[in-house]
Amino acid sequence: MKKIFATLLALTMVMAMLAGCGSNNAAGDANADNSNNTQTQEPVETTLSGSVSTNGSTSMEKVIGVLSEQFMTDNSSVTVTYDATGSGTGIEAAKNGTCDIGLSSRALKDEEVAGGLVGTTVALDGIAVIVNADSKVADLTVEQIAQIFTGAVTDWSEVGGDASAISCVGREAGSGTRDGFESITGTKDACVLAQELTSTGAVIEAVKGNANAIGYASLSSVEGQDGIKALTVGGVACTEDTVLDGSYAIQRPFVLVTKDGAALSEQAQAFFDFATSTAANDLIKAAGAVPVAK
Incomplete structure (x- = not known):
C-alpha cells in the first residue's frame, strides 16, 4: 500500500512540474509574439493638409x-x-x-x-471664333477674321452674311485669351471693339444677345452653349483633335x-x-x- 501511495505521489509531482514548464513556455511565446508585433508595426502615414x-x-x-x-x-x-x-x-x-x-x-x-x-x-485650348446662332456665316479665314476685328471689313455682306454692320466683341487688355487671339491673327493693338469685356462668359452672353456680333472664347467654354455657334476657320472646326494635331489655327x-x-x-x-x-x-x-x- 505504501508503495502504491509513493508511486502516485511521484506521478503527481512530475505532472505539476510539466504543467509549470508549459505555462512558462506559453508565456515566453506570447512575449516573443508581442515583441515581434512591436518590431514589425508599420509607421503611420502622414496626410497632406x-x-x-x-x-x-x-x-x-x-x-x-x-x-x-x-x-x-x-x-x-x-x-x-x-x-x-x-x-x-x-x-x-x-x-x-x-x-x-x-x-x-x-x-x-x-x-x-x-x-x-x-x-x-x-x-x-482652341480659341473659338463665335457668332450669333442665327448668323448665316459659317466659315472665315484667319485673314478675314483679322480684317473684321481691325475694321477693314465692317459689314457681314462682305463675308457671306446678310447686310448689317458687324459688332466686334473682345476681352480686356491683359487677358490671355485676347493676347492669344491677337497674336495668332496679327491684330495686336489694332482691334476695333464695340465691347471690351472682362470674362469669357461675358463675351459669350454678348454674342448671344446680338445677331450682328462676333467674338472669341475658349473652346472649353463654348461647347454645349445655346445661342451661339463656333465658326470653322479655313474650313477646320475647333475641336480637341484639331487643336492637338495643330490643324486648327487659333489655339493657345x-x-x-x-x-x-x-x-x-x-x-x-x-x-x-x-x-x-x-x-x-x-x-x-x-x-x-x-x-x-x-
Whole structure:
C-alpha cells in the first residue's frame, strides 16, 4: 500500500512540474509574439493638409475646377482655391508670391521668363471664333477674321452674311485669351471693339444677345452653349483633335506659372504634380481642353 501511495505521489509531482514548464513556455511565446508585433508595426502615414491658392486666367476655370475637385477628394485635408482675375494678374501674383500657382492662358513672354518665372503647359485650348446662332456665316479665314476685328471689313455682306454692320466683341487688355487671339491673327493693338469685356462668359452672353456680333472664347467654354455657334476657320472646326494635331489655327496653351528656384509647399507641389500627370488627362478632356501629359 505504501508503495502504491509513493508511486502516485511521484506521478503527481512530475505532472505539476510539466504543467509549470508549459505555462512558462506559453508565456515566453506570447512575449516573443508581442515583441515581434512591436518590431514589425508599420509607421503611420502622414496626410497632406493646408491650402493651395491659384490665381489667373478665367478661361482655365473649368480645367482648374475639375482638377481641384478631384485633388480635394483625394486629399480631404487640403483646400484648393481659385481666383479668376485674368492671366496678367495671375502671372503677377505668382511673381510677387501672393498665390502658390499662377494661371495663364498664354505662353510666358521672354521678359517674364527673364524675370524668374517658369511656365508649365498643362493643356492646350482652341480659341473659338463665335457668332450669333442665327448668323448665316459659317466659315472665315484667319485673314478675314483679322480684317473684321481691325475694321477693314465692317459689314457681314462682305463675308457671306446678310447686310448689317458687324459688332466686334473682345476681352480686356491683359487677358490671355485676347493676347492669344491677337497674336495668332496679327491684330495686336489694332482691334476695333464695340465691347471690351472682362470674362469669357461675358463675351459669350454678348454674342448671344446680338445677331450682328462676333467674338472669341475658349473652346472649353463654348461647347454645349445655346445661342451661339463656333465658326470653322479655313474650313477646320475647333475641336480637341484639331487643336492637338495643330490643324486648327487659333489655339493657345493653358499654363501653370511658378517662380524659378522657389520651392512650393508640400500640398502645392502635390497639386502641381497631379495636374501635370497622365492621371489628370481624362479630367482635362472632360473640361473641354486637350491634355499634353504622356
